[in-house]
Amino acid sequence: MAAGPPPAGGTHARNSPGPSALRLVWVYPDLLSTYGDRGNLLVLERRARLRGIDVESVLVNADQPVPRQGDVYLMGGGEDLPQILAARRLRADGGLAAAAEGGAVVFAVCAGYQLLGTEFGGEEGQPVPGLEILNIRSGRGQRRGVGEILADVSPALGVPRLTGFENHQGVTELGPGVAALAKVVTGVGNGDGTEGARAGRMIGTYLHGPVLVRNPGLADLLLTWAAGPLPALRADDEEWTQRLREQRLAAVPAGSA
Amino acid sequence: MTGHRPAGGRHAAAPGRAGRRIASSPMSKLPLRARLATTIGGAAGRMSRLAGRGDGSVIGGVIGLRVEPDLLALLAAGRRVVLVTGTNGKTTTTRLITAALGVLGQEIASNAFGANMEAGLTAALGQAPDAPLAVLETDEKYLPTVLAATRARVVALLNLSRDQMDRAAEIWMVARRWREALASATNCTVVANADDPLIAWAAAAAPDVIWVAAGQRWHEDSWCCPQCGSHLSRDELGWRCGECEFTRPPAKWVLDGSSVIDSAGRVHEVSLSLPGQANRSNAVIALAVSEVFGVEPAQALAKLRDVASVAGRYTQVERHGRQVRLLLAKNPAGWLEAFDVLDEPPVPVLLSVNAREPDGRDTSWLWDVDYRVLRGRPVFVTGERRLDLAVRLEADQVPFELVEGVDDAVDQVSGGRLDVIANYTAFQQIRVFLGRAA
Numbered sequence: 102m103a104a105g106p107p108p109a110g111g112t113h114a115r116n117s118p119g120p121s122a123l124r125l126v127w128v129y130p131d132l133l134s135t136y137g138d139r140g141n142l143l144v145l146e147r148r149a150r151l152r153g154i155d156v157e158s159v160l161v162n163a164d165q166p167v168p169r170q171g172d173v174y175l176m177g178g179g180e181d182l183p184q185i186l187a188a189r190r191l192r193a194d195g196g197l198a199a200a201a202e203g204g205a206v207v208f209a210v211c212a213g214y215q216l217l218g219t220e221f222g223g224e225e226g227q228p229v230p231g232l233e234i235l236n237i238r239s240g241r242g243q244r245r246g247v248g249e250i251l252a253d254v255s256p257a258l259g260v261p262r263l264t265g266f267e268n269h270q271g272v273t274e275l276g277p278g279v280a281a282l283a284k285v286v287t288g289v290g291n292g293d294g295t296e297g298a299r300a301g302r303m304i305g306t307y308l309h310g311p312v313l314v315r316n317p318g319l320a321d322l323l324l325t326w327a328a329g330p331l332p333a334l335r336a337d338d339e340e341w342t343q344r345l346r347e348q349r350l351a352a353v354p355a356g357s358a
Numbered sequence: 359m360t361g362h363r364p365a366g367g368r369h370a371a372a373p374g375r376a377g378r379r380i381a382s383s384p385m386s387k388l389p390l391r392a393r394l395a396t397t398i399g400g401a402a403g404r405m406s407r408l409a410g411r412g413d414g415s416v417i418g419g420v421i422g423l424r425v426e427p428d429l430l431a432l433l434a435a436g437r438r439v440v441l442v443t444g445t446n447g448k449t450t451t452t453r454l455i456t457a458a459l460g461v462l463g464q465e466i467a468s469n470a471f472g473a474n475m476e477a478g479l480t481a482a483l484g485q486a487p488d489a490p491l492a493v494l495e496t497d498e499k500y501l502p503t504v505l506a507a508t509r510a511r512v513v514a515l516l517n518l519s520r521d522q523m524d525r526a527a528e529i530w531m532v533a534r535r536w537r538e539a540l541a542s543a544t545n546c547t548v549v550a551n552a553d554d555p556l557i558a559w560a561a562a563a564a565p566d567v568i569w570v571a572a573g574q575r576w577h578e579d580s581w582c583c584p585q586c587g588s589h590l591s592r593d594e595l596g597w598r599c600g601e602c603e604f605t606r607p608p609a610k611w612v613l614d615g616s617s618v619i620d621s622a623g624r625v626h627e628v629s630l631s632l633p634g635q636a637n638r639s640n641a642v643i644a645l646a647v648s649e650v651f652g653v654e655p656a657q658a659l660a661k662l663r664d665v666a667s668v669a670g671r672y673t674q675v676e677r678h679g680r681q682v683r684l685l686l687a688k689n690p691a692g693w694l695e696a697f698d699v700l701d702e703p704p705v706p707v708l709l710s711v712n713a714r715e716p717d718g719r720d721t722s723w724l725w726d727v728d729y730r731v732l733r734g735r736p737v738f739v740t741g742e743r744r745l746d747l748a749v750r751l752e753a754d755q756v757p758f759e760l761v762e763g764v765d766d767a768v769d770q771v772s773g774g775r776l777d778v779i780a781n782y783t784a785f786q787q788i789r790v791f792l793g794r795a796a
Contacts (some may be wrong), residue, residue, distance in 0.1 A: 131578075131581040131589075132582060134578065135520060135579075135724040136720070136723070136726075137722035137725030137726045139725050139726065140753070141727035142723070143753040162581075162589075163581070164591075164600075165603075180586075181528070181530070182530055182582055182587045183581070183582045183587075185587060186582055186588065186589070239786060247719075248719065265724060266719070266720045266721075268720065294758070299737065303538055310720075310722030310725065311722055311725040314749055314753075341745065341748045341749045341752050342749055344745050344748075345745040345746060346747050
């Protein structure tokens with residue numbers, strides 16, 4: 102099988118999940134998975150299981166209802182048309198908004214990030230209504246931001262510098278009640294020197310695709326919100342991740358925005 | 359390479375000269391400036407080759423175009439041109455079509471080494487000024503321009519999927535530009551893969567289409583109807599939109615496993631020297647294109663079997679007593695195709711990934727590839743982005759070993775064989791390292 106298509110209501114769990122299993126819900130991998138977004142799911146699964154937490158992953162396609170009882174919801178990036186279709190479906194479905202209202206963790210990337218807000222730019226730049234569960238508004242910027250991005254996370258979150266790749270033409274304004282996730286060191290982000298957004302247990306970011314791969318601190322923050330305090334991983338289990346992270350941090354000159 | 363080199367027409371088949379349709383050389387009909395541009399471009403290409411900078415095909419075209427911006431159109435005039443485009447299989451299909459059209463015994467101009475933008479195409483035509491036929495691999499983004507310039511007789515559309523997205527346009531935009539360009543292409547036959555929804559949408563606007571059910575292994579970029587944006591559903595009969603009327607067009611040619619049903623309903627076995635189902639897809643497209651030029655499928659198939667490697671791909675090289683086979687995979691769909699042709703475990707595999715400009719600077723796509731199929735065989739990892747690969751394989755619980763390069767892996771292989779899968783610049787580095795034996 103390819104990296105999809107996921108079977109209907111498919112589950113990934115290797116351990117048989119008990120009632121206390123952590124439920125990860127990947128929303129619309131058929132529409133919003135353009136840049137290796139599966140990586141975020143795989144990283145959360147791995148980092149939870151290494152700590153003995155049972156995981157149940159549910160992949161929800163756009164023609165299926167979004168379950169309301171998930172613990173962590175993931176949404177990835179996509180091209181304009183799939184993004185518009187996803188917005189239409191998610192608004193009609195209501196599951197994601199209900200889960201977010203109920204305090205579930207939501208982590209959304211790129212197109213998924215824009216979708217959480219009140220509106221975003223369509224394929225001709227026209228405003229398209231979003232899910233209105235995060236008070237942000239996105240539109241189309243003047244130029245495409247493509248390249249490695251570094252950003253310093255707001256200190257309250259205790260997550261080290263973010264390293265990632267961005268590829269988008271979106272600009273995002275944060276409204277009242279929403280804080281920036283980070284401050285851009287190198288790159289474009291929201292377009293005003295800030296990067297991403299957070300409110301409650303919801304985080305959105307322009308660091309696209311498998312952003313949690315290079316940023317295990319951010320992955321652990323999401324897991325902590327969902328499952329409580331976590332023990333550190335064994336050094337062996339962190340080795341490759343840390344080597345990759347150091348290489349990417351060193352590869353990008355800070356301040357070359 | 360295996361020594362077949364139709365490119366540049368340096369060894370035009372002798373019988374073809376008599377059968378040529380165009381009486382006088384197209385070259386002699388060119389305006390003076392175009393002739394000059396071709397000559398200057400050719401000289402630059404020769405100097406570039408002498409200086410050891412590649413095969414010199416692009417620089418000649420670049421300089422020629424600078425002297426005469428309409429050079430491509432002028433060089434294409436009076437020839438029957440085939441353009442081949444799509445995300446994967448362009449170089450191979452170009453080669454297969456060239457081989458099949460060999461039945462006609464006419465000289466064929468072709469950019470056989472993958473220089474697929476305007477300069478590369480110009481150079482290929484300039485190097486074969488008398489060839490009445492041209493088979494030209496064309497970069498996806500340049501298809502509309504090249505189509506207008508060459509007034510192609512046939513355009514072959516293979517597939518569209520995510521590829522180097524940090525520098526390429528989103529593929530729906532690519533399909534839309536194709537659709538606009540093909541809608542007004544008169545005297546042009548489009549040979550299109552009906553199993554790929556984006557290809558079908560792009561081709562459906564063209565006046566004359568031959569649909570080929572060539573298969574589609576990678577579905578991840580076509581869950582959305584290109585026409586209305588709704589969800590596409592799939593079953594064994596193909597794909598259809600749940601909301602609008604857009605559905606897989608009925609195909610005139612059908613690839614079914616390893617056999618093909620041709621346009622007359624006859625069944626042929628597609629046995630090739632090239633491995634894998636993706637190459638059978640390429641071959642069926644080549645058969646349909648050749649038939650437009652009057653080549654019978656049975657004759658064409660015999661020619662296709664002669665193609666054993668394409669610009670180093672699938673080549674087997676001996677290294678320290680081991681057989682090393684080189685597979686190119688540039689994007690997730692390409693990796694699926696490469697996995698399909700791997701030798702059975704426990705034959706080891708070396709993976710090499712770079713992220714230079716031609717590869718795309720972003721390695722996110724590694725997470726779109728399911729590496730679990732590699733469990734059960736030794737896996738070596740190299741390339742400039744080997745750490746990205748390491749983390750990826752760790753997540754899929756595929757044991758691996760980091761190595762410095764090909765020889766490191768070769769020396770650790772106890773058996774006789776090693777398969778290598780590499781992305782674009784990593785592949786070129788390995789070919790150079792192995793002395794271009796490939």
